[in-house]
Structure formats: structure tokens, C-alpha cells
Amino acid sequence: MPRRKGAPEVNAGSMADIAFLLLIFFLVTTTIETDAGLDRMLPPIEPPEEDVIIKQKNIFTVNINKNGQLLVEDELMNLKNLRNAATAFLENNADGSCNYCKGRKDAASSDNPTKAIISLKNDRETKYSTYITVQNELVGAYNDLRNREAQRLYNQDFTKMEAEYLNPETPSAVRDDLKDKVKRIQDMFPQKLSEAETSTN
Structure with a gap:
């Protein structure tokens, strides 16, 4: 009876090289997504000297x-409003000091955009999706006003x-050009969005 031949040996010497090359390929070509999160300014560590x-x-x-x-302001309001x-609150301009505001100048509302503060408070059982939606609408109000002024001043x-x-x-020359423009618009409508302590009721 003839003797059976064994299975041919596979040369695995180059397998490690191939695996290493594949690993490098995927590391170089993969993009890592990063969460933007919520853009919020934390309060300073040192309390202000004056109240x-x-x-x-x-x-x-x-x-x-x-x-x-x-x-909202002690009255029920639909999210779409x-x-x-x-x-309207941010650009009310009650004291008349804001020459670019188009508000009603209601004496019972905010004096000007630099003094206007939005205070947001939620219940502990509020759905996260609702909280984020409300945040987006409030930030959207700032962005709408900033976009309007950027269009007026820079057509952008x-x-x-x-x-x-x-x-x-972004090239440094372009960033240097944008720096003063962005800061000017931000100073016109500073984002003062305060989050009050969560309610347990």
C-alpha cells in the first residue's frame, strides 16, 4: 500500500509581516470621531472681589x-417659540446703549446684550433629549443674532x-484674520447661559 503524503507545509514566516502592515494601514486610514460636547464657560476659581x-x-x-x-418667565411656552x-430678550436694548440692536426697548426686559443672562433650570427627571433640545434653541438664539451681525459687518x-x-x-494667516472678527461678534452678543441647580421636585 503506498504511503500517503502529508499536507503541504504552509510557510508562515511572512504572516507576521503582513499582519503588521495591515495594522499600520488601518491605523493610518481610520478617522477617530470626537464628541464636540456642549460649549460652556466654567466660572473662575477665584470669586470676584466685589459683589x-x-x-x-x-x-x-x-x-x-x-x-x-x-x-419661561413664569409662563408656559411651546418649544417652537x-x-x-x-x-427678543437678548436684543431688547431697554437702556438704548446698543446701536446695532433691533429690540422693542421694553423697560421691563433686558438693558442690553452685555447684561442679558439666560438662566436654565431643569428637573432631575427631565429627559436628556428634551434638555439638549432646549439648550440648542437657546444657543441658536445667540447664533442667529451673531450671524446677522456677521453678515452685516463682514458679509459672512x-x-x-x-x-x-x-x-x-486652518492656515495661521487666515486664523489671524478671523480672530478679531470672531471676537468682535462674540463681544456684541456674549453668550451668558447660566445653568441653575437641578430641581428635585
Whole structure:
């Protein structure tokens, strides 16, 4: 009876090289997604030397209950009306010091954009999706006003200007040109969005 031949040997000497090359290929070509998160300015570590007195009319209060209902300035409000209400508050210009504002100059509302503060408070049982949606609407009010002024002054969209300025791949010459423009628009409508302590009721 003839003797069976064994299975041919596979030369595995180069397998490690191939695996290593594949690993390098995937590391180089894969893009890693990073979460942008919420853009918020943390309070300074050192408390201010003098007590800051804020008039109640310069605070726009937004409360979210556990059912997702909005109580804005002590009145129930539909989410679709929130952005317009916040915009009207931010550019109310009661003291007349803002020459670019188009507000009603209501004496009972905010004095000017630099003094206007939006205070957001939510219930502990508020859905996260509702909380984020409300945040987006409030930030959207700031962005709408900033975009309007960027169009007027520079004929550009502010959100695109800011994104290009913050992009590390933007050439330094372009970033230097955008720096003063972005800061000027931000100073015109500073984003003062305060988050009050969460309610347990």
C-alpha cells in the first residue's frame, strides 16, 4: 500500500509581516470621531472681589419640568417659540446703549446684550433629549443674532467663521484674520447661559 503524503507545509514566516502592515494601514486610514460636547464657560476659581448686582429684568428664566414642559418667565411656552423669545430678550436694548440692536426697548426686559443672562433650570427627571433640545434653541438664539451681525459687518456667516477659526488645519494667516472678527461678534452678543441647580421636585 503506498504511503500517503502529508499536507503541504504552509510557510508562515511572512504572516507576521503582513499582519503588521495591515495594522499600520488601518491605523493610518481610520478617522477617530470626537464628541464636540456642549460649549460652556466654567466660572473662575477665584470669586470676584466685589459683589455683582444683577437686575432681575436682565435674567431670562427657563425652567423644564419632568414632563418636558417649559416655563419661561413664569409662563408656559411651546418649544417652537423659545428661540424667538430668547432673541427678543437678548436684543431688547431697554437702556438704548446698543446701536446695532433691533429690540422693542421694553423697560421691563433686558438693558442690553452685555447684561442679558439666560438662566436654565431643569428637573432631575427631565429627559436628556428634551434638555439638549432646549439648550440648542437657546444657543441658536445667540447664533442667529451673531450671524446677522456677521453678515452685516463682514458679509459672512458667523458659525462658519468660528468653525474655520477653531479648526487647527486652518492656515495661521487666515486664523489671524478671523480672530478679531470672531471676537468682535462674540463681544456684541456674549453668550451668558447660566445653568441653575437641578430641581428635585
